[in-house]
Amino acid sequence: MDMKTLLGSRKISRQGLARRMLGIGTAVLLGSLAAGCDSGDKKGLTVGFSQIGSESGWRAAETKLARQGAEQRGITLKFSDAQQRQENQIKAVRSFIAQGVDAILLAPVVSSGWDEVLGEAKAANIPVILLDRQIDTPNVDLYLTAVTSDTIEEGRVAGRWLAGKVQGRDCRIVEIQGTVGASLVANRKKGFEEAIATAPNLHLVRTQSGEFTRAKGKEVMEGFLKAEAPGSICAVYAHNDDMMIGAIQAIKEAGLKPGTDILTVSIDGVPDIFKAMADGDANATVELAPDMAPRAYDILLAYRKDHAPPPKWVQTPSKLYEPDTAAAEYARRKDLY
Amino acid sequence: MAVTPPPVVLAARGLTRQYPGVRALDGVDLTLRAGEIHALLGENGAGKSTLINLLTGAQPRDGGTITVDGVAIDPDGPGGAVKAGIAAVYQEITLLPNLSVAQNLYLGREPTRWGLVHRSRMNREGGALLRRFGLAIDASRPLSDFSTAVQQLIAIARAVDLSAKVLILDEPTASLDTAEVQTLFTLLRVLRDQGLAIVFVTHFLDQVYALTDRITVLRNGRLVGERRTADLPRLDLVAMMLGKTPTAESHLSRRPAAAIPAGAPLVRAEGLGRRRLVGAFDAALHAGAVLGAAGLLGSGRTETALLLFGVETADQGQLLVDGKAVTLRSPRDAIRLGFGFCPEDRKLDGIVAGLSIRENIVLALQAKRGWWRRLSTAQQHELADRYIKLLDIRTPDAEKPIQLLSGGNQQKALLARWLATEPRLLILDEPTRGIDVGAHAEIVRLLEDLRDRGMALYVISSEIEEVAAYSDRVLVMRDRAPAGLLEGDSITPAAIVNAIAADHHTQGAA
Amino acid sequence: MSAFILIRLKAARPQLALLVLALLVNVFVAPGFLDLRLQDGRLFGGLIDILNRGAPVMLLAVGMAPVIATRGIDLSVGVIMAISGAVAAAGVNAGLAWPLAILAALATGLVCGLWNGLLVAVFRLQPIVATLILMVAGRGIAQLITEGRILTFTEPHLIAVAGATLAALPLPVVLALAAAGLTGLLVRTTALGLFVEAVGTNPRSSRLAGVHTSLVLGAVYVWSGLMAALAGLIATADIKGADANNAGLWLELDAILAVVIGGTSLYGGRFSIGRSVLGALVLQAMRTAILRAGLPPELNLVLMALVVAAVLTQQSPAFRPLAQSLLARFKNKEAQA
Structure with missing residues (x-):
């Protein structure tokens, strides 16, 4: 895993600032792109993915695999880059709910403060899968599963x-x-x-x-x-x-x-x-493994087919090379x- | 004017304030009557600010009494004075620019509802209050949206609303233009007619005569006198302020007119001026001659120097050096032409405290040479030692930090800074201010010596007799504009005082 | 001349004492620390390591000292390191000849410095705000150049910037000492030093005396940018890769600290390049000692902070009288008891 992104450290907040300044244009662009490819595949799933940012090679690879995996499975992916900020992620999740996506992938930038917005997703009956990090919540029903490494x-x-x-x-x-x-x-x-x-x-x-x-x-x-x-x-x-x-x-x-x-x-x-x-x-x-999103897609597809809830924590393999x-x-x- | 004298609102008797080593205020009386505008006048160090501070309680007094409506008061802190009905508005507006107008008006006494600020009521009442002062503006907008003049009016509105007996205005017109001054005056007259006693501090004599009913003059911390404005000729007023009787003869001897170099001037200012800074003035500076500039504080005398040295850029008129028109955009332009400038405020604009005497002396010459042609350490020592000896700067050595020197020696070091550049024109603003008597005479002698060696000098001073003694011509400034030019034998302290005091109709008669 | 040097050494006594102290700690931690040996024409030993590792911060301090002397501050130097490193790495990877890549990196530093200088000297922004702009935006710029990855390169000449040996010393040491010497020469054999100190002490008086204040202000930021670019080249060459996220991270603070330990006040005025370099070496010696002591890494930052706090309070003009009065009171109490 890319460690830098795991830390709630000062480093991140500063890079966040930097990215935010540069990223305003990008965010607008991405937003319009997401809106543009709205109703592409009628029978396929639409999934929203709130990514932390693109601060490292590993994170970029995770995003790339998320896009590739979606394409291979006929899933329409709505992608949102949070520029390292939780409020952007909360906004993105709300917007996914408003757009009526079928599921939401969330790579949480911090571990706390998600209860409210995930409650909204649950009320809207949209399953949420956490990617690459866990969150702190007394109510684990708020998300379907977490796909992370051990x-x-x-x-x-x-x-x-x-x-x-x-x-x-x-x-x-x-x-x-x-x-x-x-x-x-x-x-x-x-x-x-x-x-x-x-x-x-x-x-x-x-x-x-x-x-x-x-x-x-x-x-x-x-x-x-x-x-x-x-x-x-x-x-x-x-x-x-x-x-x-x-x-x-x-x-x-x-x-x-x-x-x-x-x-x-x-x-x-x-x-x-x-x-x-x-x-x-x-x-x-x-x-x-950076292929957390494709794993999440497969869990999601299986869940939609047989409605059996997956385990709360799906660990990606820690393979040694x-x-x-x-x-x-x-x-x-x-x-x- | 008034048939029966109106009742006394505020009476201050024998106010005294002692600073270490100096008595800033020495047994001063001030009497304010209901419905009058009272000018408080005096030159630098007269004690005006100290008096205001004692009245508002900003400083404790060491002696004397203050009564308001016959009741003795003790304005311990600003709150105490406000309670007694005394409020002050300062030249530098002390409101908060990022808050709304209404918030400023009601700061510290906001109308509340259920323990919270009742914002809409505050804005409504603020607007209504300002309308009574002739201001139709939206009180919910931030104060910084408005001009200085409007802010000044808002500050007055707040002060009057707080306590409506005595209003002290410290140089309220200093940064206003003519139209804005008229608006302010209209308001002040209305307030006077409502029975307010207003103290008006200014450097503009025309405004004193246009607005005020009575004048109190201070000098060197003492009361010179209180007069009705209508009964006090300008000349007498200026004499009271300067402490010179207009008939006094100079005890210093001026050189004969024949010794004054004639011919084309080195520097000539023709109608030079800058909006809101100083009105168009003419000046001719000859090599080997002294042009003096006289005028009260705030008369625009310093501003003429700022334009001549490129500190401020003129927006009208022209400046000719050796007959050629030049534009000065910065002091460096002036220095390149061979000018030098010893500013009025030695600490703020003159010395570079923290650097050594040597470094302070070589600074201007080094700047003139450019950064790549450094004066060698040996050259610097030679220069510094030469001027320390020449000007008799009292210091053990040139490496001492300059701030350790006395005022007179700092001034000499600044003179040395410019002499090292071998200037053709030296501009000196109050070269003898705050300097003890011995050094004072030395500096005057130095100036005369420089003049005799062919340097052009422009000396601004509030020491009328001195100016009269060593100047070959005297430019008199008043109310930020020229008030006359004296030449040759017509230069006497009396003539200077006359020119300072003359009102607009007699201007140019000097 | 020798008397001149003696005077300077006398002024640097506190910094030299600190350095000796830090080196003694190193000796205590690792007994063979002071040993020097010559191998394959290069000196090895603890002292060389400190010089070598301290080279980037030495360079930053050399650029920072004049800036601080003008009552300014340059928060962007760490980021300029990252940008210039990224430019050099991207340059050689794109097939640019190595001298051109190095020149491009140095030019980048100049441009960054020019930008800072423009904001401070012409647009009159407060230095802390003006340089904060680049500090915040600059990581993003560097990331754009490296596309978020660590740009690894194999160009041997570029790697040699950190790895080569000159006069038995690692090249970074030679570069840092040469830059310090050149800067010292520049400020003391021209009038720049006097102008910088005059402008930093009283800008109004300096302007009235004819000093071109905006030129002086602009020049110190340009120089600081150039020094930072050189430091960035060294840091990049050292790891054979441009790490936009981490190169120079927080080093602006080390540089400021080095200058302050070197006796320059943040209120401007007198400054010394030599003492600032000593300050940088003190920091590096402390860091090396902590690193080699084998203490738990959690203690590093705390120890560093304690030492720095002690050094700086000792320099504070308010401290000595306070210490004396406290001591007196303590003695009084003792006497009463």
Whole structure:
């Protein structure tokens, strides 16, 4: 998952401002486009999708897959970019209700404050599916289901892979966390620690925040390499691929071979990490699948057919990729992001 | 005018206010009668502001009594004065521009309903109140929508509505044009006829005679006297303000007329002026000669300097330098022509406090040379030390921050700043203001020396005798317009005072 | 000349003391910190790391010091870093020759600075508002250039901006020191320094003395923009990619802090390029120490804030008398008891 979007951090609010200034024109344009393709397919479904924004490659890929998936299934998609603002999302949901869509997809920018507008959707009998993040509400009936990844599981998958990879060897691990304070960061850390706790030969020796960025990831890794005795770091775990790409550069500049001298495992599955794996610089990444909207469409279609409510939480698979498939995966993804 | 004297509304007796080292107000009396407009006049430092502050309770008094309708009052804070019926409107309007007119009118005393502001009633009553003052405007609009003049009227309406016995107006006409002044006067006359006592502070003598019934003059914190306007000739009024009897002879000797250089002037202003700043004036500045400018505070004397130095750009008339017409758009244009300017407010416009004496002295020359041709540190030290010695600036060394110098030494440093540029014309606005007696004489001597070395000088001063002593010609300003030009032997303090005091009909007779 | 330098060193005593203190903490955390070794013609060691990592903020501080001396502030430098980096990366990826790409990036910084300068000097906007405009809109501009992705590039010369070695030092260090030297020379061997300080202290008097105040104001913002563009090039080259979302994020605050630690008042007036650079190094040394101490990352920001608060209160003119009177009162109480 794209972490930056998960944080209710100051970073986002500022980018939100920036996007808002630039995005007014875009929003108007999108609005008119949405209105323009109103009654396209008479018998197909019409679905409204309130997206957070387009602040990163992952988010852009999620949007792209949402459009492609809709087309493949004959669904008319009404798309709204919220420019990182909850009030825009609330407006979008209300407008979807007013237009009488068949279902609403919502990637919530924050976790609270949705009860009222989701109540309105429920009153209008329009099912809502949450994408990529959960919300806080005492009334889970307000939405049909939430399609998100299991962020603890992501950490576990990374940890289990590492345990298997080093076998019984002693291994000193360093961790590059995301931005301090996000629940996502706590979860990815927790899952990883759970997985390596079962192997007494794995030791997490250092952890530092790389703030989800390449530059900080590189700086933090440089610090680790300096602070630890030469050759004593056996593996690095990063909460996202971007920080790992920075860390890989730091390892190279220290005269070591990433992927060989120091094992790497990170999360997200962005194209650049596949490229690094194909080049032999990285060992593994746990994919945060961007195809959440197509999954939601399938759940929706099934629900409309047999009216059996889906489970409240549909977890996307946390699939781990290794260098063997990296070249192919890179080719598949590079145009999506 | 009045057959039986109207009742006294406010009587202040022996008001005194002491600041550290200076007695700002010293036993001053003021008597205001119902239904009169009372001018309060005086030059800088006369004590007008202090008197107003004591009456409104903005400052505590150190001595004296104030009675309103025979009852002693103690205007501790502004609220106390308002309760006693005294309200003031200042030149800088103290209302809130982003609030509506009605909100301003009723600020702090809004009509309420069920504990909430009753906005519609407030707007209705505000509109009605303003109509009584001859203003038909929508009171719900923001104050900033209206001109300064209208805002001034609104401020008066609020003040009168608050407490309707004594209204103090501090330079209400300073930023109004002629028509707006007339509107204000009409309103003030109506208020007078309703029995209000109005204190009117102004620098415009014509307005004093056009509007007021009685005059109180202060000078240096003391009461000079109270007169009926109709009984006080202008000349006597100016003499009261300046503290000079018009017949006094100068004790300084002026150089003989033969010594004054004749010929084409270096700089000639022909009908130079700018709307709302200063009316068209003529001036000729000769090398080796001093043009003095006299006039009361606010007469437009400083504004002439602003136009001559390009601080403000003229919108009428022309300026000729060496016979060629020039347009000054900024001080840099003037400096390029060889002008220099020591402004009236040394702290705000003169020194760069925080920088050293050396840096302050070299600043203008360096600016003239441009940023890429820096005066070397050695050159800077040489320049600074030379002028410190030449002008006898009292400081241990040139690296001390300039704000540590006394007023007189700061003035000398500013003079040094311009002398370093070797100017052809030096404009000095009140060069001796706030300077002790010894430094005072030194600066006058310096000016005479510069004149003798062929520099053209334009000296603005409120020291009439000084101006009369060292000027070869004197431009007299009054009410933001020229009031006469004195030359040669006709320059006497008496003639200057006469010209300042003359009303429009006798103008030019000097 | 040597006496001149001695005077300057004397003025920089507080900053030097702080730097020594921060370095001592580093030594305490990592005993081999001060070791320098020459390897393959390049110096390695903790000091070099601090210089290298601190180079972008050093550059920003060099540009920011004159701005603050004019009683201004430039909030847009972080964003200018992102834009110029994006321009360089997009340039080489579009096939532009590397010298042209670098020139384009620097020109972008100049244009951004010109825009700020125009708003401040000609349109008389308050600097904080004027530069806020670019700060808010600029990330969006950078994102438009990178299309929301991290623009990775492989152009070796562009990468060399951060990776090459010159005179045994990493190129960013050489660039930052050279820029500081050039700026110092520019302001002290021309009259610009005097004009900047005069305008910052009393703009009215300066104008009446013939100083071209609007030109001086405009020039400092243009210079700040150029320095930011150079910093952006280094940051981008460092991670071999232009990260529009994160490049230079919050670094404007670091730069302002560095200048303030360098003894320049936010009320304008006296300034020193050298001391501002020392201020930037103090910040970087503190950050390195915290990073290497292996403390939980949650503590980083808190520690940093505490140290900065302590440094700045110590500089405050109100603090010393206050401290003395508190101390006196405390002693009195003790005596009474």
